[in-house]
Amino acid sequence: MIGFGQPSRRAEFEGAILPHLDAAFSLARFLLRNDQDAEDAVQDASLRAFRFFDSFRGQNSRAWFLRIVRNTAFTALKRARGHEEDVLFDEELHTPENADAGVASRLDQVHDRETVRAAIEQLAPEFREVITLRELEECSYKEIAEIAAVPVGTVMSRLARARAQLAEILSTTYVKEE
Amino acid sequence: MEHEEIKSLIHPYADGELDAANVRLVEAHLQSCPECRSTEISIRSLRTALTNSAPAFRAPASLRNTIRAGLGRETVTERQTSWPSLSLALGTACALLLVGLVIFQANRTSRNSIADQVVADHIRSLLATHLVDIPSSDQHTVKPWFNGKVDFAPEVRDFAAEGFPLVGGRLDYLDGRTVVALVYRRNKHPINLLISPAPGQADASPGALARRGYNLVHWTRGEMNYWAVSDVNSTELQQFAAHFAP
Numbered sequence: 018m019i020g021f022g023q024p025s026r027r028a029e030f031e032g033a034i035l036p037h038l039d040a041a042f043s044l045a046r047f048l049l050r051n052d053q054d055a056e057d058a059v060q061d062a063s064l065r066a067f068r069f070f071d072s073f074r075g076q077n078s079r080a081w082f083l084r085i086v087r088n089t090a091f092t093a094l095k096r097a098r099g100h101e102e103d104v105l106f107d108e109e110l111h112t113p114e115n116a117d118a119g120v121a122s123r124l125d126q127v128h129d130r131e132t133v134r135a136a137i138e139q140l141a142p143e144f145r146e147v148i149t150l151r152e153l154e155e156c157s158y159k160e161i162a163e164i165a166a167v168p169v170g171t172v173m174s175r176l177a178r179a180r181a182q183l184a185e186i187l188s189t190t191y192v193k194e195e
Numbered sequence: 196m197e198h199e200e201i202k203s204l205i206h207p208y209a210d211g212e213l214d215a216a217n218v219r220l221v222e223a224h225l226q227s228c229p230e231c232r233s234t235e236i237s238i239r240s241l242r243t244a245l246t247n248s249a250p251a252f253r254a255p256a257s258l259r260n261t262i263r264a265g266l267g268r269e270t271v272t273e274r275q276t277s278w279p280s281l282s283l284a285l286g287t288a289c290a291l292l293l294v295g296l297v298i299f300q301a302n303r304t305s306r307n308s309i310a311d312q313v314v315a316d317h318i319r320s321l322l323a324t325h326l327v328d329i330p331s332s333d334q335h336t337v338k339p340w341f342n343g344k345v346d347f348a349p350e351v352r353d354f355a356a357e358g359f360p361l362v363g364g365r366l367d368y369l370d371g372r373t374v375v376a377l378v379y380r381r382n383k384h385p386i387n388l389l390i391s392p393a394p395g396q397a398d399a400s401p402g403a404l405a406r407r408g409y410n411l412v413h414w415t416r417g418e419m420n421y422w423a424v425s426d427v428n429s430t431e432l433q434q435f436a437a438h439f440a441p
Binding site for chain 1: 233
């Protein structure tokens with residue numbers, strides 16, 4: 018039946034958010050690097066999103082929800098670091114400028130899921146984020162900028178460096194295992 | 196000099212983020228620059244590795260239920276602060292008012308409000324786990340199922356080869372009448388295609404719009420109205436429409 022009146026706020030919320038649960042969990046899992054923390058973060062983020070649902074104006078529910086998930090996960094990351102020395106994120110650090118010619122051909126042979134997951138987990142959080150959003154969730158640069166709250170130019174430079182590092186890690190891991 | 200400028204465009208080029216003019220610029224440069232060519236190849240090889248290994252995680256089944264339970268507790272808290280009988284009365288009054296409006300303005304229902312209803316149908320089909328009444332990827336099974344259930348014969352075609360497999364069919368309601376809902380899938384995303392008769396209406400080519408985070412494409416063909424709705428991106432949904440309305 019056509020509903021008389023609006024669907025309930027909760028039904029509308031579930032319709033907007035639940036289709037993106039896999040994407041949300043995957044992002045949180047790569048950021049936090051364990052199942053339980055990722056589940057907790059997505060659950061927290063869902064409740065926060067529900068409380069702020071009135072502020073959602075219905076443009077892009079995936080980007081809106083993923084932004085809340087990523088903020089929750091980064092807060093948890095900072096809390097976990099606690100008293101450890103604060104590791105500042107340095108985009109310039111340890112980034113090979115040019116991959117050597119053999120890297121691409123070795124990458125073409127990488128098939129193992131756990132190897133790739135472990136390689137992504139070695140990256141800095143901001144790089145794990147941009148790889149997950151672009152390569153796994155196929156978000157546009159504009160969406161990534163919205164989710165991570167950074168300019169598109171920053172998305173581009175992070176993506177370039179994240180890819181170079183990931184290619185380097187994967188190709189050396191792969192050679193070691195051969 | 197050219198190399199320094201274009202180097203930064205290789206990633207957006209490989210990601211399909213450049214406009215046509217810059218695409219031509221990058222492609223011309225790639226012909227003559229081995230360094231940029233090697234960057235481009237390495238981006239594509241990394242993508243192949245990521246596609247082949249599919250490292251994305253999937254949410255555990257229990258998470259959905261945990262979240263729903265959490266939302267349930269939130270909703271109960273909200274309700275306790277309201278006055279149930281008053282809200283029921285208000286709800287009924289609103290419903291009656293709406294019925295009046297629907298009857299009074301039946302002929303003036305705008306495309307906008309139909310778009311809202313299409314989205315509501317789509318959301319409801321996902322929530323109720325009632326995506327399909329007749330689950331079948333066979334167009335010759337789905338089409339006859341609608342016989343006697345609706346007073347028109349919808350065109351049912353499978354586009355599995357084009358990346359939009361038919362999942363099944365369902366009866367739904369739109370703009371006060373029973374309509375045919377065909378369900379397709381694009382990767383993991385369901386697409387609802389709502390079909391209703393449009394006697395006397397001229398053909399209209401597909402037009403895209405967006406509502407509450409969902410994309411819609413609407414067209415009219417052979418005196419039938421078509422509404423496609425999904426959370427897939429607008430470009431893919433328009434590709435889908437193009438297959439259906441060539």
